[in-house]
Amino acid sequence: MFRGVATFNLDAKGRMAIPAKFRRHLDVCCEGRLMVTVDHSDHCLQLYPLPEWEAVEQKLADLPSLNPQVRRLKRMLLGYATECEMDANGRILLPAKLREFADITKSTVMIGQGNKFELWDEATWNALMDTCLAEDFGDILPPELESISL
DSSP states (O other), rough: BBBBBBEEETTTSEEEEEHHHHHHHHHHHTTTEEEEEEEESSSSSEEEEHHHHHHHHHHHSSSSSTTTHHHHHHHHHHHEEEEEETTSSEEOOOOOHHHTTTTTEEEEEEOOSSHHHEEEEEHHHHHHHHHHHHHHOOOOOOOHHOOOOO
16 A cells, blocks of 8 residues: 655656665566556546556457547557556656656655555645645535545
């Protein structure tokens, strides 16, 4: 289970050092083999341990390709999917096209999302969090969230 947030800088080659608190678990669960792709609804990246990605990939393959929305989703998620392997220093190279998609140039935020991570440009992430904090959730929670007590 991946949770928490980490901030770091990409190096000049577009490599990111996986934070140590995540690196140890990634060594165990996937031997440092990861898959990175675009997010279909936000300008961020999704970073999966390879076994988790393979489950997502199978679910995508099982969807009906005659549906135009399914084809569009497959084009985005599968088309941009790139396998990355952590080097001896715990770094992975984020492909330039993916960095461009998420507007990631240097300052990056990595957010644990259970079975995967999201990677955001730090300024974009901070603006999103400011907007979320300013919103009043009030009575707009969907029914499936109403039973969660925090």
